Amino acid sequence: MELKVLFPGFSEIIQPDNNNTRANCTCTLIKGPPNIIVDTMTAWDGPKLVEALQKNGLSPDDIDYLICTHGHSDHIGCNYLFQKATHIVGFSISHKETYFSSPDFSKGQEYVINDGVKVIPTPGHTLQDVTVIFNQDEKVYAITGDLFENEQDLDDESIWIGAGSDNEGLQRKHRRKILKLADFIIPGHGAMFAVPHMYHLWG
Template sequence: MNKENIKVLFNGYSKFENGNYFANCSCVLIKTTPCIIIDTMTSWDEEKLLNALNEEGVYANDIKFVISTHGHSDHIGCNHLFKSATHIVGYSVSHRDEYFTEPDFRNNEEYVINEHVKVVPTPGHTLQDVTVLVETVDGLIAVTGDLFEKYEDLDDDCVWLNAGSDSETLQRENRRKILDIADYIVPGHGAMFKVPEKFKKN
């Protein structure tokens, strides 16, 4: 798959202003067969999300998989738009009112969508976080949700810890795992970045 098939529709953000916290997630489109959207932002983003998809020549019914890296409201807000899709929300996999028992993410099983895309468990920020791994000719792209908050948290643990962590131990372990295998990371609340070599295991 070409890297051009991976489109970050919106870069996420998170910030404190005047004692209040503001955040929205990164939203990613994978233009392949099947067509996939990852993290659909807040419920107030419906119009801009549909417009962004239309600019890519994609319509709601074209989306066959909706993947929410976890269940927080800024990552699932527009899931309802995609009624033709299988929905993966954290460890929950469903289509309409049917829920599937496989894969068993709790036992580290993976959900393989096609030869280039799979969903793997990466708990930490919540205990049911998942990451989407996308093989491209330019390297492995990991769409991680809030396992990584933004590029700055590579050097400052306070960035991801202040965003909340249900298990600091698991989050550290899974951050390490993704850093070891990924060439690029799309974090939950920042722009995609290339993984610096200094963070790879020797």
């Protein structure tokens, strides 16, 4: 399997007087099989998402799992493209009109896709956030959505708190968990970054 960030996310204030922002999420492909897409940007991004998949030899119907790290509009906009996939949107797991009761993320359970990929609950930004954990060549990649806004928020927590946190205590706890276990983080609104080694030593 191969991880490719199709579009790195961003967020910037465009009108300082009223804090209006321009933002879109990071969109990531794990090319398999199984093929997995994580976060589908806004509802206006369909054509560019289809084109990016084509460049990787895939069409939307080739995607087996669609995972949205949480339910905000800039992370779910093109879910409709993926008609053949199982959809995991935050804690909700569905295919067409069927909703699956297991695993139960609210009980801390994990959705194991295979030896290399699983989805784990990491609430905080919203109360139903999930993170995709991808293992390859002894390295751990965490696709976290807005649990991490960008690399800079490691040193300046006003960035992730300012981006909206439904439960700061929970978010801090799950950030810490991911920093301990991941070698690379793909954050919700910034480029992939390597986790500084000091975080792996936390007790």
